[in-house]
Structures are given as C-alpha cells and as structure tokens.
Amino acid sequence: MTKLQVAVDLLTTADALALTHKVAPYVDIIELGTPLIKSAGLSAISAIKAAHPDKEVFADLKTADAGFLEADLAFSAGADLVTVLGAAGDATIKGAVEAGQKHGKKVVADLIGVENRVERAREIAKLGVAFVEIHAGLDEQAQPGYSIQTLLDDGKIAGVPFSVAGGVKVDTIAAVRDAGADVAVAGGAIYSAEDPAAAAKALKDALTK
Numbered sequence: 001m002t003k004l005q006v007a008v009d010l011l012t013t014a015d016a017l018a019l020t021h022k023v024a025p026y027v028d029i030i031e032l033g034t035p036l037i038k039s040a041g042l043s044a045i046s047a048i049k050a051a052h053p054d055k056e057v058f059a060d061l062k063t064a065d066a067g068f069l070e071a072d073l074a075f076s077a078g079a080d081l082v083t084v085l086g087a088a089g090d091a092t093i094k095g096a097v098e099a100g101q102k103h104g105k106k107v108v109a110d111l112i113g114v115e116n117r118v119e120r121a122r123e124i125a126k127l128g129v130a131f132v133e134i135h136a137g138l139d140e141q142a143q144p145g146y147s148i149q150t151l152l153d154d155g156k157i158a159g160v161p162f163s164v165a166g167g168v169k170v171d172t173i174a175a176v177r178d179a180g181a182d183v184a185v186a187g188g189a190i191y192s193a194e195d196p197a198a199a200a201k202a203l204k205d206a207l208t209k
C-alpha cells in the first residue's frame, strides 16, 4: 500500500508540532522539510520524534557531501529516514547508507535536479538506499507547463522502489499510487490548506479508496 508522507515546510518547531498534531492520524511518514531543519536545527527532528514515536520521521537533509557525517547526525537526533541528493557522488550516497546501517535506519536518494532520472534511479538503487524520491522541487513546479505526469512516467519506467514529490494534490494522488509509488509526498497541499487535518484526510482517503 502506498504510504502518505506529509512534508512540513514550515520554519519553526512550534509551527511544525502544531501542524503534525493535526495531521498525524492520517499520515504514515512525517517529513521535516529542508528549510525547517536549516531554520530550527537538528533539535526539531528530536522534538517531532518525541511527539510522534509511532510515526516514521523523515529528515529532508538533501545532503550533497559528507554523507556519513550528515546522515549520522540526523539519525542520532531521531530520524528514521534521511535524504541524500541523487546528484551527489556515489561515495556520498554510500556514506549515508553506511550511517543508516549503523543506526538500523533508511536512506532515500532525492532526484531533484537530476536530468536523467530513470538512469540515475537505476544506478542509485544498487547503492543500498531504501528508495529514490522522484521529485520536482518548488522552483521547478513554478515553471510554466509543469506537470506531475513526467514524474509518474519516470517512476513507472525506472522499475525501482520510489516515492513521488512535486505538488501532489488530492486530484493527483491516486495517479501517484497507480504509477506504483511506495510513498506519495504532499507538502503545500496540506500545510497551506485552510484545514490541514481535512486536507490530509482527503489525501489519505483518495490514496486508499
């Protein structure tokens, strides 16, 4: 079954906790977005894990170098999953995977900015990551003509475990599931909603019906 991951792209631990308390019943994975970790620090990871010990906590580090060191920091703070950039060198990805092995936790390779996502996804899948994230970031989503369909097509073709992030909404999340994604990531569709709990519930319902 495809899991639902909420991406918490807020800037303070207090705001993040206020949001996660509302949406936790409907999500499987709680992601601390890169801006949140940069703004609030690693203590935000510990705070979210302490508040939601039953959820998988995902630290979106987007590590570009020093894979072992950065992943080790996030796992030590309580993360269950951390990201490393798919565009990083293989040694960086392998370093993050080694940190995951040390802690018994998982590493995800974020393909943001990677031109040939299918080819790189297949290479990275051999390096020991749990899955790749087929991802169009916020800037790419803002480009004219952006469509999530390209992500779904690449995920289907790649033939490796994957998540999808890139403006997933209630009317596209079933297509993410049908493309075979292990995880559907939704950020703005939840944290920007007037009623985040209702938005998360609607996404979960659309995913499971």
Ligand SMILES: O=C(CO)[C@H](O)[C@H](O)COP(=O)(O)O
Residues within 6 Å of the ligand: 007, 008, 009, 033, 034, 060, 136, 137, 138, 141, 165, 166, 167, 168, 185, 186, 187, 188, 189
């Ligand atoms: O990692 C991110 C941006 O780099 C976001 O968290 C990710 O894209 C999910 O958010 P949204 O659903 O708003 O696209």
